[in-house]
Every structure is written in C-alpha cells, then in structure tokens.
Amino acid sequence: MDMALIITPFAAALIAALLPSNRWRPWLTPAAGLVHFILALRAVFGTAPRTGGEWVGFDPAGKLVLLLVSTLFMVTSISLIGYLKSHPRRANRVFVACMLCTLGSMTMVAWSRHLGLMWVAIEATALCTAPLIYFNKTTRSIEATWKYLLIGFVGIALALLGTFFLAYSMLHAELKASLVMDDLLRAAPHLSKPWLHVAFVLMLVGYGTKMGLAPMHTWKPDAYGAAPGAVGTLLSGGVTGCAFLCLLRIYQICCAADEFAFVSPMLVFMGLFSMAVAGVFMVGQQDYKRMLAYSSVEHMGILVLGLGFGPAALFGTLLHLFSNGLTKGVLFLSAASINRAYDSTRIDVAHGVLRRLPVSGGLFLAGFLAITGSPPFGPFISEFSILNAGFGTGHFVAGGLFLFFLLVVFIGMGSTVLPMLQGREAEPAAPSMHRDSFWTVAPPLVLLGAVLMIGLWIPVPLNDLLHSAVEFLEVQP
Amino acid sequence: MNSPLNALLVVVLALNLFALGTSRLVTVIKIVSLQGVLLGLMPLMIEEHVEWESLLAMGGTILLKGAVIPWMMMRAIREVEIRREMEPLIGFLPSMLLGALATGLALLFSKSLPLASEHTAPLLVPASLATIFVGFILLTTRAKAITQVMGYLVLENGIYIFGLLLLGVIPLMVELGVLLDLFVAIFIICIMVNHINQAFSSLDTRRLSELKE
Structure with missing residues (x-):
C-alpha cells in the first residue's frame, strides 16, 4: 500500500519521459498528483497500522510531511498546466519527468526511518529539482542552478558525514551500530556524547543548508528567483519541509539522549x-x-x-x-x-x-x-x-x-x-x-x-x- | 596495526597535496580518479572475509570513481577546450602548504578524539579529516567550474574514508544509493558545465555574478 505512494510518481515520470506529445505530457502531473493525494490521505488518516518494517514506514511526523508535500504538489500541478500552456514551444519532457521524480523522492524522505536512506532521498530531491530551476535556460538560471548544486552538494555531504558520526557514536559506545531510527532512539541514552554533538552540528549545518538557514541560505534567492512559480512552491514548501523532517529526526535522537x-x-x-x-x-x-x-x-x-x-x-x-x-x-x-x-x-x-x-x-x-x-x-x-x-x-x-x-x-x-x-x-x-x-x-x-x-x-x-x-x-x- | 591500509592512506594523503599543487586539469582528474580506485580497494584490507555484498559496493566504487566519472570529466573538458586552472584565489604552492598544514593538524587533532578501541591504530580518521579539508580548499579557492567539482569529489572521498570505520553498518542499498546519487550529480554537473561555457564563453565561475544584492 505504502509502496504505491513511491511507485506512482516514478512510474508517471517514466511515462512522461517516453510520451512523445509535448501537449499532453503536462497532464500527467495533475493525474499522478491526484492519485498520490488520494493514496496519501489513506496512508495519513487511514487506520491501518504502520507497515514496512524498521527501515521504512510512515510515523506521525512523516505523515505530516507527506500530507504537506502531497497537497502542495497536487495544487501546483494544476497551475503547471497553465504555465506550460503559455510556453507551448518549449520542450517539457525533462521538466515534467523531474517534477514527478521530485514528488517521488520527497515521499521517500517522509517514508524513510533509516537515516542513510533518508540522506539518499534528500540528495535525490536536490538532483531532481536542479533541472527545474534551470528550465528557463537564461544566464541567470544557469548561475542560480550552479550555485544551488554546488552549495547544496557541499551541505548534503556534511549531513552525510554527520550521519556517519552518529553511527560511530553508537559504535564507540560498544553498541551494534545502526542507522535505523528505532535502534538509535533505543540506544540514545548510551551514545558517545562528543560524537553525538559533532553529528548534530554537522547535520544541522547540512540539512540547514537544504532548508536555507542563514548563513547557508545564499543559494536561495537566486534559485527561487530563477525558478518557475510552481517550482518555487515545491521548493519552499515541500523540499524544505523534507529537510526539516531530517532535522526533526536528529533532534528527536538528541532529546532522547537527554541532550536538549x-x-x-x-x-x-x-x-x-x-x-x-x-x-x-x-x-x-x-x-x-x-x-x-x-x-x-x-x-x-x-x-x-x-x-x-x-x-x-x-x-x-x-x-x-x-x-x-x-x-x-x-x-x-x-x-x-x-x-x-x-x-x-x-x-x-x-x-x-x-x-x-x-x-x-x-x-x-x-x-x-x-x-x-x-x-x-x-x-x-x-x-x-x-x-x-x-x-x-x-x-x-x-x-x-x-x-x-x-x-x-x-x-x-x-x-x-x-x-x-x-x-x-x-x-x-x-x-x-x-x-x-x-x-x-x-x-x-x-x-x-x-x-x-x-x-x-x-x-x-x-x-x-x-x-x-x-x-x-x-x-x- | 594494519600496515597495508596505512600505506594506502598515506598515498591518498600525498595525492591530496599533489592535486592542490598542479594547474593542469587533466592531472587533477587523474589524481582524483586514482584516489577513488585506492579508496575502493580499502575494504579488502579491513574485512577479514569479504562478502559478495561488499564486493559489489567495492566494484561500484572503483568503476564509478576510477572510470566513469573521470571519463565524463575528460569529455567535458575536451568539449570546452580548457587545459589549465588560471589565477586561483590562493596560489598553487601556498595551497599545497595549507593542505600539508591541515594534514598535520588533522593528525594531531584526531589524537584527542575519543575513538573506539579497535580504531586507534589506523590513520583512517585523520586521513578522512585531512581529505575533507583539502576538498574544501579546492572547492573554495579555484575559479574554474571543473576544479570546483574535483574539490567536491575529494570532499566526498574524505567522507568515504570515514565511512570505512562503519563497514558493514551501512547497508548495501544505501551505499549503492550514495553512488547513484554521486553519478547523477556529476552527470548533471557536466551538462551544466557545458551550458556555462556556451552562455559565458568561459568556465570561470567568477563571471557568474549577475545575481547578488
């Protein structure tokens, strides 16, 4: 059931990449958005118990982000039709496919209960959104995309280092190291404090870059300025929400470790x-x-x-x-x-x-x-x-x-x-x-x-x- | 003590300094790809029995960092016809000295880090920190887009070295995911490099200065 939430956007992206018609392709986004929204409502408000094992599954925090992402996507995908109609001659194959992939990877972030997997998904959102910012192909959008990519990559790389430090803080405490949230929360009181502190700082800086916290925000005005409005909505509401969820995870671990x-x-x-x-x-x-x-x-x-x-x-x-x-x-x-x-x-x-x-x-x-x-x-x-x-x-x-x-x-x-x-x-x-x-x-x-x-x-x-x-x-x- | 691993790490550190000291882009690409191959081999020296899963991750690392990425970067510079890094913010010799200084500091600093008992011997932690720092130097002081990307790769290599401490903890799927992300990232960057060159007739990122307050 949850799997369908991930598969729908990626399958639609594949269809978008294969579909030859420039005119009909944009309609895939609201269609996939609607299916995703209905599935998301079922996953968020349904009574089914959490499934998917330790690695994945929607916990309440993840559900909240999923609901936000899915709502925003469905609504913006409708405006996208108008937007792409007013640019009829511009090829939108990459644009539509990347929009749908962004939805898929954002869902993946909300779904992950494994910090490594979550990192991969966050990096995937950065990669999928880069071509969206670049859509207008002006010198301004080139510059914006370049800054977005480079600053974003360095930030996310630091978050990966932080994730490794977190795992090492478990190893150092002579526990079996793991990046699964449940294990981390259980082991939190025994984690090696210095490593946990450094891990938190690195993850705050890393995911903070993705959220656009000052002073790592410098990519943001450029990217939002160059991106089409629908993309700006997804970036400022959805992608930042996903990065905030990552921050919530490490925050929760620190609180469980009594390090508030x-x-x-x-x-x-x-x-x-x-x-x-x-x-x-x-x-x-x-x-x-x-x-x-x-x-x-x-x-x-x-x-x-x-x-x-x-x-x-x-x-x-x-x-x-x-x-x-x-x-x-x-x-x-x-x-x-x-x-x-x-x-x-x-x-x-x-x-x-x-x-x-x-x-x-x-x-x-x-x-x-x-x-x-x-x-x-x-x-x-x-x-x-x-x-x-x-x-x-x-x-x-x-x-x-x-x-x-x-x-x-x-x-x-x-x-x-x-x-x-x-x-x-x-x-x-x-x-x-x-x-x-x-x-x-x-x-x-x-x-x-x-x-x-x-x-x-x-x-x-x-x-x-x-x-x-x-x-x-x-x-x- | 794990002497073959330590020897490899020393080579990696030397390659860092070499990358800082050269102005030829082709040389930097070759250095970083050699570094990638060495990193890919390291799990062999840490694990006693190598399982197929780690073999797969190793093969992926070596193939990607040693062959695919260098090939893509070589193609990119051939298309844009650029050979050398000119006018870095910090000269080649000073940045090399800075890199050496950082390596020394990393060695000293990691002595004071609380390490798990089985990891105190190898150079893993200091090598990782030093490589990350060298990546930062390349990333921030060079003007050409390609060299900045190589800096990012060196940074990523440094993080990979730290990841070796966690061998077996990071599941295969995540490792492959990281590699896939890296591949796509470099792919997108190569496209961008080409477009920057077309739009600005240069790969000097200092020309990307239209957007500011």
Whole structure:
C-alpha cells in the first residue's frame, strides 16, 4: 500500500519521459498528483497500522510531511498546466519527468526511518529539482542552478558525514551500530556524547543548508528567483519541509539522549540569525521573487527557533511547517502570474498589479498578510503558539527578538509589496496578453482557503495528526 | 596495526597535496580518479572475509570513481577546450602548504578524539579529516567550474574514508544509493558545465555574478 505512494510518481515520470506529445505530457502531473493525494490521505488518516518494517514506514511526523508535500504538489500541478500552456514551444519532457521524480523522492524522505536512506532521498530531491530551476535556460538560471548544486552538494555531504558520526557514536559506545531510527532512539541514552554533538552540528549545518538557514541560505534567492512559480512552491514548501523532517529526526535522537540543553541554544541562535538576515535583506528589496526567498529564510528560522524552544513549542512549530508551506504556495503561484503579465520580477516594472491582475494581485496581498503573521490566517496561530511557548519556557530575550524581527520583516515586506500592488501602471506599460485565468487563479485560491481555515479552525483530523506527531516526538523510549 | 591500509592512506594523503599543487586539469582528474580506485580497494584490507555484498559496493566504487566519472570529466573538458586552472584565489604552492598544514593538524587533532578501541591504530580518521579539508580548499579557492567539482569529489572521498570505520553498518542499498546519487550529480554537473561555457564563453565561475544584492 505504502509502496504505491513511491511507485506512482516514478512510474508517471517514466511515462512522461517516453510520451512523445509535448501537449499532453503536462497532464500527467495533475493525474499522478491526484492519485498520490488520494493514496496519501489513506496512508495519513487511514487506520491501518504502520507497515514496512524498521527501515521504512510512515510515523506521525512523516505523515505530516507527506500530507504537506502531497497537497502542495497536487495544487501546483494544476497551475503547471497553465504555465506550460503559455510556453507551448518549449520542450517539457525533462521538466515534467523531474517534477514527478521530485514528488517521488520527497515521499521517500517522509517514508524513510533509516537515516542513510533518508540522506539518499534528500540528495535525490536536490538532483531532481536542479533541472527545474534551470528550465528557463537564461544566464541567470544557469548561475542560480550552479550555485544551488554546488552549495547544496557541499551541505548534503556534511549531513552525510554527520550521519556517519552518529553511527560511530553508537559504535564507540560498544553498541551494534545502526542507522535505523528505532535502534538509535533505543540506544540514545548510551551514545558517545562528543560524537553525538559533532553529528548534530554537522547535520544541522547540512540539512540547514537544504532548508536555507542563514548563513547557508545564499543559494536561495537566486534559485527561487530563477525558478518557475510552481517550482518555487515545491521548493519552499515541500523540499524544505523534507529537510526539516531530517532535522526533526536528529533532534528527536538528541532529546532522547537527554541532550536538549546542548541543542537548544544552537537552534535558537540559528533561528534568530536567519530571521535577522532575512529582515536585513528584505528591507528595500527590489525584486519580489527574491523577497519571497528571503521570506522563506525567515520562516525556516522560525521553525528552527520553535524547535529550540523545546517540547512546549512543538505543536506550533509543526503547525507552522504546514501553514508556512501552504502560504508560500499562494505567494509563489500569484507571483508567477504577476511575473508573466509584466515579464519582470522587479518592482519598478511591476506597478499597479491590482489594476492589471485584480485576482492574482489580491491573492498576493492576502498571501503577504498571511505570511507576515496577520490574523486571521494560519501563520498567525502558529507563530503565536511558538511565541507563547517561548515566553512560557523562559526564553524572554529570544521571544522579544522574535517579535522584533517579525516587525522588521513586516515593514520590509510591506514596503516592497504595497507600492507594487497599488499605484498606476508604469507609463507605456509593456503590452501583455496575460490575464487572470482559471489555471493561474484557482490553485492559489484553494491554498489561501486552506490557510484561512487553519487560522480560523484547525480541522479535527489535522489537529489529531499534529497532536500525535507532537506526542511521537516527545516520547522518550 | 594494519600496515597495508596505512600505506594506502598515506598515498591518498600525498595525492591530496599533489592535486592542490598542479594547474593542469587533466592531472587533477587523474589524481582524483586514482584516489577513488585506492579508496575502493580499502575494504579488502579491513574485512577479514569479504562478502559478495561488499564486493559489489567495492566494484561500484572503483568503476564509478576510477572510470566513469573521470571519463565524463575528460569529455567535458575536451568539449570546452580548457587545459589549465588560471589565477586561483590562493596560489598553487601556498595551497599545497595549507593542505600539508591541515594534514598535520588533522593528525594531531584526531589524537584527542575519543575513538573506539579497535580504531586507534589506523590513520583512517585523520586521513578522512585531512581529505575533507583539502576538498574544501579546492572547492573554495579555484575559479574554474571543473576544479570546483574535483574539490567536491575529494570532499566526498574524505567522507568515504570515514565511512570505512562503519563497514558493514551501512547497508548495501544505501551505499549503492550514495553512488547513484554521486553519478547523477556529476552527470548533471557536466551538462551544466557545458551550458556555462556556451552562455559565458568561459568556465570561470567568477563571471557568474549577475545575481547578488
């Protein structure tokens, strides 16, 4: 049953690679996305006990990431049809196949309970997404892809070293070394502390690079700026979510080893530092896609900060993973429409968006309000919950800084977004045939609905899933 | 003591310094591929009975690092017609000295690391750390895309050396997965190298500077 979740995307990718028709190929993505989504719902909310043995299987944390990835993919795959329709002459064989492979490898990350296997899957997501970033084949996208690959590879290589160190910490404690999560959690209290510490640092840096935590975030603005909007959604919501899951695994092991006091300050520092860097670069940002990338850096920081606040903040952190991922979808997809209408990602060109694209502009505005933590959207609830836990656990300085950086980001982002949406269109406005259409508007609208719903009332099944994930991560074996 | 293994590790360390000191790209590729072959042979000297699984992983390593990757890299440089690394950020001799210094420090540092009793003798840990560091030097101080990739491969080799401590712990599937990822990574990089050359008429990554704040 679980196997089908992995096989569906890869099989669809194979079909995409073999199918000769450039026109019909894009339809494979929503088709596979829908099948994957239905299977994922069954796997996440079904009552079947966990299967698949020690190596693989969906535990509550994995289920959460699977649900996020599958939802985002299904929704973005619909916008992809519109996107590829507007580029009819460009060959999309590699693009569609890589999209589907990305879905497959993200599912693999969520499925793995073996850290080695998980590493392989994370590296696979990096490899599958590189051709997606490169899709526009401009000098800018070459540069972005090159940086993405090189920085990403080095980061993931460090994570592999960290994984080896973790296994060695077991060997050093004269236990039978293993990289299976269950074994690691059982052995956690006896692990060799120095090796565990170094392993944690390496994995934080390695998977942090993949998430885009500062100061390893430098690839992010370039890659998100060059990638098509649908790819930006998958990267900022899905791939980062997978990398965060890897971080959750090592975090759980460290907590089981009673090393929370060691990891917490590092996580809090990395989180606040990422928020600060994002804030600095967002103020006066002239490019709205790069601005979204910095917003992603900020929210990765919030996630890590939430982890650093400890078990009390876990619920908010996991909820934030979800609400941030969905909101990023709204922003990237509506930004993609704006980009197509103005043929530029610079705010001095894209002016008066609300006049030219009333719906996409409105969605972008709503997305901006949501991501900066305004009520009544989902990120408000999750950020508030993290902040609450931070103050509750005595992190007053960190909590205060958290609020301050949120404010900086709000002002910085607002000063970019509002002039762009309002105002008149620049004088001889470049004529563009692009207007809002079903394909470009419906997907972000659906995501916005979900974000709003999380803000007003978290659906019971999702709430149960979040609680079971918190319980799962807290439990010490 | 495991003297054949130690001897091989010393050769690996020497190759590191050699790679830092040469400007000819072909030589760097050859050095890194030789290093890959030596690494592939090492499990033979550690395990007492070699099982078919580790033979498969060894064969894969040697084939990939010793033949397939060098072949792909050679093809890439033939297509873009580049022979030498010019104007590195740190000169060849200084970077060689830096590499030697790093090797010495790695030797000293690993004395203070808490190692499991059966692993104190071989040079595995210091060799691994030194190789990783040399990979970093190549990656960060060289301007040509190809040399940076070779730096990444040296870094990967260093991690592989540490992985030898865990022989038998990492399952075959994961090892093959790592190799497959490496192969695809190099494949994509070779395509990118070609496109960089076409778009910028150069492989100097310092020209990739359009995107910045």
